[in-house]
Amino acid sequence: MSDFNKTVFTNPSTFILLGIPGLEVAHVWISIPFSGIYAIAVLGNFTILFIVKKEQSLHEPMYYFLCMLAVTDLVLSTTTLPKMLSIFWFNSREINFSACLTQMYFIHCFTVMESGIFVAMAYDRYVAICDPLRHSTILTNTMVVKTGLAMVLRGSVLVMPYPIFASLRPYCRTNIISHVYCEHMAVVKLACADITISNYYGLSVLFSVHGLDVIFIVISYNQILRAIFRLPTKDARLKTFGTCSSHLCAILTFYVPMVFTSIMHRFGHSVALPFHILIANIYLLVPPMLNPVIYGVRTKQIRDRMLHVFTPKRT
Template sequence: MSESNTTIFTNPSTFILQGIPGLEAAHIWISIPFSAIYAIALLGNFAILFIVKTEPSLHEPMYYFLCMLAVTDLVLSTSTLPKMLSIFWFNSRQINFRACLTQMYFIDSFKVMESGIFVAMAYDLYVAICDPLRHSTILTNSFVVKTGLAMMLRGSVLVMPYPILASLRPYCRTNIISHVYCEHMAVVKLACADITISNYYGLSVLFSVHGLDVILIAMSYTQILKAIFRLPTKDARLKTFGTCSSHLCAILTFYIPMIFTSLMHRFGHNVALSFHILFANMYLLVPPMLNPIIYGVRSKQIQGRLFRLLIPKRT
């Protein structure tokens, strides 16, 4: 074994992102759907932000939370895809050590923020359906701002140990990351030291934060469904449930792949690495693309404003 492969370097100057092992010849072809997904995500989320900003009738808590979701989706997709495309197109695999840790931090902190936003949106639906007369007094602008700041602070603080622990460990034998971005466990597995703390802390965040969020969302929907079933007519029940469908779809596209990919990275030793990486990439890119489509299709107010922008009235 060469000396360069056994040298310990506490903070390597660069990591090498391998891309998708076994599929290097197909990188250009893989980049085509990824680029299309990213373009749709950018267009859709910026459209949501613009429409809500310019349409006074949409200045409501639900749409403010939707804007927060759009921002987190933009950060999540932009944190990964530009570097990913540079690997696919230009074989630019190097990433600075600090840039790698920064990318790791942004990805994981904004995943926590997005999870919290889904909880806030579930609470908004709960109040709107179960206690509509008090909705305007509970979901005030001040409450929305404080909730957004709390979600940002929670994500920023809880994920901070990820890059700190990773930066304190020595690395040896290789600085090649078998991934297209600096995924937390993919980085710390390169360390020569014991990574038990990082592993258990990551699992604790997964279960205590995301798990708690799922429980809170489930509790909200339990009360929402009880209220829906108490409605007198089938049409009223369907109409009320329809207001929740977009939120439910967005939740499923976020939580199911996130839990699956987190557990697969720790316990799925028999899963093909190329499949894991492709799934992890789609998990970060597909929800940001789908969320504006889901909410745009279900919200007649957003549809109306979009149609007015695309097809202005003739004078």
């Protein structure tokens, strides 16, 4: 490790991903739960896509947005897990500079997309509960497609400066990234030039995109809860709130680790690096695993269709 740190690199063609510094001996053991998380994420999200495609009764805005979420989760987990496991299993730590920037772009781009999808799902629940008679006229298939394209465009454009800024920086200190993937701030911190612009731009995206998304979600659910509490009976309130509970659980599993790891990257200098990296992995890997489980268990329509499709028919 000391040999790496003493070497001077000028715009290296490759970076070295250390994995989880301090826990190298446990890499193989750490890979076991990560492998299970990835397997569940892939199986669960493909199952959601299969069920929604197969069942005509699920061809509604809520489930279209759920399919967008499943695709986003598949891309996020596949962008990070295979390389991570190659580090843990085969000590394959090198990553090409261009591949590192590409991984950085996909991670942050699809994170922004996922945040936007949660806003769209919150709006869908708001219309369905607060203005149900107009739900089918407001959230048409055309509107759903336009919303999805807007989320893709927003993520693609806003995150593009990340790899551009990173590629323009000179790297003359080291090419060692103390992480398991090419996170934006973990890469630009290696530059031997001023990274103020990258730091401030990352913060502006965090607050203007994710911050505004959270505000819109809170406003939507404030109106939803007010509408629920106006319902005449307790059973009606519980039933209506049940249609939103899965979405609320998914939102919490996404935003809480994201905010925590973003703050630690910039201000958590006293936080142990292994803990920091593990939280960052939870932020990217656990939501793709939990989302299909949450929606599969908590959403009656999907649960019933899964039982219908996968339960052998008796003759």
